[in-house]
Amino acid sequence: MNMDELKQVINNFSFDRCKQGNQGFNRILIQLFGMLGHGKSSFINTCMYVWEDGEYLNWAKADEEYNGHFGGLTLERIPHKLTENIMLVDNRGLAVMDGYETGEIFAQLGNLLPLGKEVEWNHEFKLVEKTVQSEKLIKYSDFIVPVFVHSVKETFTAEKISDLKKVFHTARGLTGVYPIVVLTHRTFGNLTSVESTFKDMGIERIFSFENYTQEDHFKTRCRHEEVLKFLQEVIKDAQFRVEHQTRDPVIEMQERKQFVIKYVHEQEKRMTQIKLEKAKALEQAKKIKELKRQEEAIKQERERRRQAQEEEMRRTREHFEKQKLAEEIKRSEEIQSHAKPGRRKISDLFHIRRNNK
Numbered sequence: 001m002n003m004d005e006l007k008q009v010i011n012n013f014s015f016d017r018c019k020q021g022n023q024g025f026n027r028i029l030i031q032l033f034g035m036l037g038h039g040k041s042s043f044i045n046t047c048m049y050v051w052e053d054g055e056y057l058n059w060a061k062a063d064e065e066y067n068g069h070f071g072g073l074t075l076e077r078i079p080h081k082l083t084e085n086i087m088l089v090d091n092r093g094l095a096v097m098d099g100y101e102t103g104e105i106f107a108q109l110g111n112l113l114p115l116g117k118e119v120e121w122n123h124e125f126k127l128v129e130k131t132v133q134s135e136k137l138i139k140y141s142d143f144i145v146p147v148f149v150h151s152v153k154e155t156f157t158a159e160k161i162s163d164l165k166k167v168f169h170t171a172r173g174l175t176g177v178y179p180i181v182v183l184t185h186r187t188f189g190n191l192t193s194v195e196s197t198f199k200d201m202g203i204e205r206i207f208s209f210e211n212y213t214q215e216d217h218f219k220t221r222c223r224h225e226e227v228l229k230f231l232q233e234v235i236k237d238a239q240f241r242v243e244h245q246t247r248d249p250v251i252e253m254q255e256r257k258q259f260v261i262k263y264v265h266e267q268e269k270r271m272t273q274i275k276l277e278k279a280k281a282l283e284q285a286k287k288i289k290e291l292k293r294q295e296e297a298i299k300q301e302r303e304r305r306r307q308a309q310e311e312e313m314r315r316t317r318e319h320f321e322k323q324k325l326a327e328e329i330k331r332s333e334e335i336q337s338h339a340k341p342g343r344r345k346i347s348d349l350f351h352i353r354r355n356n357k
């Protein structure tokens, strides 16, 4: 398919054309999610740039002077209209794959939260309250396709791989679609290795891009084509799900809600448990430190006493030796004075020597 044909397929997409009809769906929401600063907003800009094929604009407010900050630039879940039936949805970046944050992401992927709102990483109670309040604002007719955006620059730890696997598995359970992975900064890392890591996690569709950015938006056929192919793949997935299953968006929504509420509750319990264990471990470490400090103080006191005793003994010994010497001198003087009267006493001689010094 050439680019014009691809564009036509995307533009003409409608659930109404599915074999069993729309089954209650009318829009695809391409829901992006991923870690902070990995290029989610830039990917939306890239898609819009290719689609509009005009000037490059910062539609999704990607960070233009990104310098590795960790605050996160996008804080809202903002939709961008691609066609009448396809929306691209930007999202707040995750700082960690933490329980509270994934709870919010799952509520989004489960289409339990409305679009265009600020994303807060809420704890259980607030999140459940938010989903209840959102009920009237949600369009049951939205079909969510999860897209995980990841920069090739970033390497993985075993812990992160394990966390991601769980997140992808749950995302599939919630949306019926295994997340599509979009790799950004394609030429800035080991693309082959990152791709194979995602394949090992069970991801079937991986697309890699060098996003069009404010600094580099020189149009290339290859980049344009790749973006259109990505959009075509998203459509195929959504179509497949609606054509090969009997769906009921209202019942599905209820099931997803139950799942997310259970998930956040269990996650909350797990987090509380972890916090308690951490507090306990901290308390234990403090006690051990205090015991060690006390032991050290006792050891130092013992050493101080031993040295004091030694010093005392040394002084006593010196004192006795002096006494002994004085007695010996006295005795020999007495002997001498008995033997040769008129001779000088030894103690006098000592006295003379001392004065001469």
Ligand SMILES: Nc1nc2c(ncn2[C@@H]2O[C@H](COP(=O)(O)OP(=O)(O)OP(=O)(O)O)[C@@H](O)[C@H]2O)c(=O)[nH]1
Residues within 6 Å of the ligand: 035, 036, 037, 038, 039, 040, 041, 042, 043, 061, 062, 063, 064, 065, 066, 071, 072, 073, 074, 075, 091, 092, 093, 094, 184, 185, 186, 209, 210, 211, 212, 213, 214
């Ligand atoms: N070279 C290059 N730079 C990119 C690419 N994708 C994003 N960037 C740059 O990376 C920085 C962060 O991109 P954003 O699109 O703001 O990332 P984000 O995921 O939306 O970030 P948050 O909203 O903060 O979570 C920006 O300076 C982009 O210009 C890419 O594929 N290649």
Ligand SMILES: [Mg+2]
Residues within 6 Å of the ligand: 040, 041, 042, 061, 062, 063, 073, 074, 090, 091
């Ligand atoms: Mg952003």
